[in-house]
Amino acid sequence: MRLKLKLAQKISLLVIVLIIFSIGISVSISGQWYIQRMEDNLEQNTLNVVKITALSPIIIEGIASGKDDGSIQTFIEKTQQSLEQIDVMVVADKNGIRYGHTKSDRVGEMFSAEDNDRAVLYGETYVSVGPGTLGDSMRAFTPILDADGTILGFVMAGTLLDSIVVAKQVIYFMTLLFILAGSGVGILGALFLSHFVKKSLLNYEPEDIARLYLENQGILAAVHEGVIAIDQNAKITLINDTARQYLMLKENCIGQPIQEVFPLSKLPEVLESGEPALNVQYALNERIVVSNNVPIINDKHIQVGGVSSFRDQTEMTKLAEEMTGVKKIVDSLRATTHEFKNKLHVILGFIEMDQKAAAKEYIGNINNELQETISVILNNIHEPTIAALLIGKSQRCHELKIQWTLDENSFFSNSLDINVNSLVIMLGNFIDNAMDELDTCSQSNKLIEVLINDEADRLILQVKDNGRGIKDSSPLFEKGFTSKEGSRGYGLYLVKEQVDAYQGKLMVDSAPGKGSCFRIEIEGARK
Structure with a gap:
């Protein structure tokens, strides 16, 4: 069976879906952009760290002399303490012997990874992702060169992938919070909007309004009485064919002031006084008509217009005589x-x-x-x-x-x-x-x-x-x-x-x- 939703439910559902979709898309795109920006910044920062470290005289002289007096290790420890995003740093000669390491007990041992060859053999500076003694990491390599440009060794600095994953999780969590917060605000707004729209429609559903409109048109066409309705500004909002015939109107006068179309009308007086004017006689084009004029009051007891109905008195008299x-x-x-x-x-x-x-x-x-x-x-x-x-x-x-x-x-x-x-x-x-x-x-x-x-x-x-x-x-x-x-x-x-x-x-x-x-x-x- 097809589920039939009311107008308020349709509006709420539509607004909620649109808000969740728009917030989800925008926040997701923003989150992905932020993650990519974070990775790019991290990569650039890591490259900057290895480049600066490779230019240090302590590193160059220590590797060039081939003597490990602990100065390189001390330099690496101090440098890493000042860098929050760097989880591991290594300084080694071109044979892979470590002169400095994040873990001091690993100094003097061979570099365990195999992705340092581009720095040692070709003098390239680059970033790679691979395994290490502390875990998988994203790391940057750069060669250590002497004054003549001879490759003495390399410097490696990296960030563990676990740290990157944690940063991404934080970003995803914040994205989810934004989506939930935006959805909550959207739901409240949708409920308020649907309530406002439903109240402005007098709690009628669209199909009810369509049915009432068709019924209204049928009634206006069927009745023999002339009917004219005006708004609070005394402008015509409705007039049926019988009223047009009585007033001999050929063009559509909707929106025109009632005083211009029907100067004798009592509706402006009804608007001012708020009191009905009943059994009023008019002489319209050699015809005597009897009119009833009443104000239109909304559900808040505010006058929003007026309506007038009138019919030929001669016809009424004939019908009364025939009935009696x-x-x-x-x-x-x-x-x-x-x-x-x-x-x-x-x-x-x-x-x-x-x-x-x-x-x-x-x-x-x-x-x-x-x-x-x-x-x-x-x-x-x-x-x-x-x-x-x-x-x-x-x-x-x-x-x-x-x-x-x-x-x-x-x-x-x-x-x-x-x-x-x-x-x-x-x-x-x-x-x-x-x-x-x-x-x-x-x-x-x-x-x-x-x-x-x-x-x-x-x-x-x-x-x-x-x-x-x-x-x-x-x-x-x-x-x-x-x-x-x-x-x-x-x-x-x-x-x-x-x-x-x-x-x-x-x-x-x-x-x-x-x-x-x-x-x-x-x-x-x-x-």
Whole structure:
């Protein structure tokens, strides 16, 4: 299974690895350079020692005379005491007989190594590594020459390899200490940095931030409200497409001062006061919008900006009317008023033509017709709001040349105490849909029959029409579904909501060419 690290862990691990790697490389290179420099200095110092020693008159005269009076040994002992890095010194003639040695008991013996020949035979000065009586060592050789340049012998000075190894170990140990100390500081710094970064991101992981960003973009694109956000300097940090449409903006205004883009905005005042400004109305390009403006507060209770949302008040009003059923009643009353004006115009025309008999006959017919329709509704529907709704719809049907019928079994007194607005939504949407259907079809005999009855502790609400019928009624009650141009598709969806609230039954009986029947049955009021 793949190990999933958090942001703080990733930052800490990355910083620690980088610090350990960089410190390790730099210190290692420095250590190697120092060791090489130490070896070079040691080699040079050893060469200098043998060269200077070989020029000493005591050494030259002692070797040239061939007599060992101890002066050379004394000189070697004093010289070596003053040199810390030299572990062994030897003075011998060209035959290898020692005249001086670090160990005085070895004076007079033969030089045991075999790497002195280049100094004795060829007069070279050089450095070699080899075994000796005191152990392996790095040593320098140089010839002893008399005034004529004749090779009399050689001088050897060296440092035991054990001493060099100890020096290297000290350097390696110090290198390790530097790496550990630097790593420790790096770990503390990495932990502090990761904590700071995580806190600045409100403890969100990168994938959480990416998800929230995508969700934010989706929400801004989906909502119908305009949204604008600003920072503490009153500059725009976010604006969605709806807000651009309201403000008629074509270019990207991110980063611009809100006063330049939207001078009427209350957001600058919200920034100054720290208090929200709610339900503020703006007039934007012949459109009235309602806005809510609130400050943005971070986790430290510091105001870091503000956000404003606004939407078209006209659309809100329409939606509220549709949800409460007010629009249905207003439309019904408007239809009644319109029909009454038409009849008044006809009567006025008869009077202007001095046809009083025709006017009386027309008034009588209207009276009979109204009495027949209105009296049937008023005698059977005892709820005033529903009666007014049905009268208005009947008048509208008369205008559209649609025959209106209230079923003879209709009787309604709202004995189940059902909310009147719910009844208006259910009944009004059914009748409106039936009228819209019949108004757009070409048949001559158009009929709407309404049944509403709440006897026997059960409400039955039914609207039938003889229109073209519906092939598939399954999507009718889905939110947003509509077959009418300019409609939002909320009508039947709101009907279903009301029926579900009362735990009722909603039925549709329709087929192409046979009309449609919408029926609701509610057993008692349970809302």
